[in-house]
Amino acid sequence: CMGDDMSSSGLTRFMFLDHKPLFSTLILLILSVSWLAPASVFAKNQGHFPKLTLRLGLNMPNGTALCDAAERFALFVEERSGGNVQVKVFPNQELGNDHEMIEMVREGDLDMALTPTAKLSPLCPAMQLLDLPFLFPSRKQTYAALDGEPGRLLLKELEPYGLVGVTYWGNGFKQFTGPRPLRTPADFKGLKMRIMKSRILAEQFEALGAFPLPVDFHRTYDALQDGIVDGQENPLVAIVSMRFHEVQPHLILSNHGYLAYVFYISEKVWDELPPDVRDLLTQTALDVTPWERQEMTRREVDYLQIIEAAGVKVHELTLAERSALREATEIVVTANRNLIGPHLVDTTLNFLNEKAERNAHDPD
Secondary structure (H helix, E strand, C coil): CCCCCCECCECCCHHHHCCCHHHHHHHHHHHHHHHHCCHHHHHCCHHHCCCEEEEEECCCCCCCHHHHHHHHHHHHHHHHCCCCEEEEEECCCCCCCHHHHHHHHHHCCCCEEEEEHHHHCCCCHHHHHHHCCCCCCCHHHHHHHHHCHHHHHHHHCCHHHCEEEEEEEEEEEEEEEECCCCCCHHHHCCCEEEECCCHHHHHHHHHCCCEEEECCHHHHHHHHHCCCCCEEEECHHHHHHCCHHHCCCEEEEEEEEEEEEEEEEEHHHHHHCCHHHHHHHHHHHHHHHHHHHHHHHHHHHHHHHHHHHCCCEEEECCHHHHHHHHHHCHHHHHHHHHHHCHHHHHHHHHHHHHHHHHHHHCCC
């Protein structure tokens, strides 16, 4: 899932291994230098920032790209404010699970959070847009949509619920794991598949003939080990960090969904913040976004190697297999168009179609 576009041979491992070390180093160096520039915008205001300590909660553990990005965000905020604005990062559900942190942010008891869109969907149904299966054909088009009009429209959907959406970070593309190779709709039939609590994720597996079962992220390992569920879907970082590869014999590189995390701020807190602090928080989160994505992509090479070294059999879907799975789950898009919002769905699909046509005539 590291490649920008699908090749004619379908989803290949080059999507994970096409980032050469020198290229990655140069990109990270360029990005690191570029992030120093925006700090000068805040330098003249350093003495005017009030003394503040804000809290940021997330579900991922220390050592992951998402958590490291949160720490980088906190460091940049402190530097840009001359030490006046401090951000304390609470990883690994230290403040509560995702649903508890969402409510804490809504009430103003937690200043900021990073939450998967699927976990926000019970509150804000429009967030299920990013859970539509096989929506994004490539990493490049995913980021373009998130940073473009579809992403902006989706963030605005959070406003009625007391949340100020800023940007999208992520854990990468989701892959299937299971007790057998899951290459066709028939392979899913009868399996109990762990999901986050999400109507669309449930419908995705139902369309494939499986039985979806919501299980808390931090209880999934035990559920897999005890046979409560047979398989699950997650990005490589989650599979490795939560050790799912130790209790799952097969990994299917499907890239069937992007696990986006929304970086958002409590509206109650936002309303009390001076404009300079608002700008500081939003601009810094946006500045860290490319680093988080690049770092997540870079680490996926190592995650795949760890999974393979554990004896897990890795399966690469052909273009025909991916198309068959996409066709089997198209009903999910149709069934949820009105729930998500017709304008939002149509805007996203049109955006992606235009990008695909442009890439076909002017490939990267």
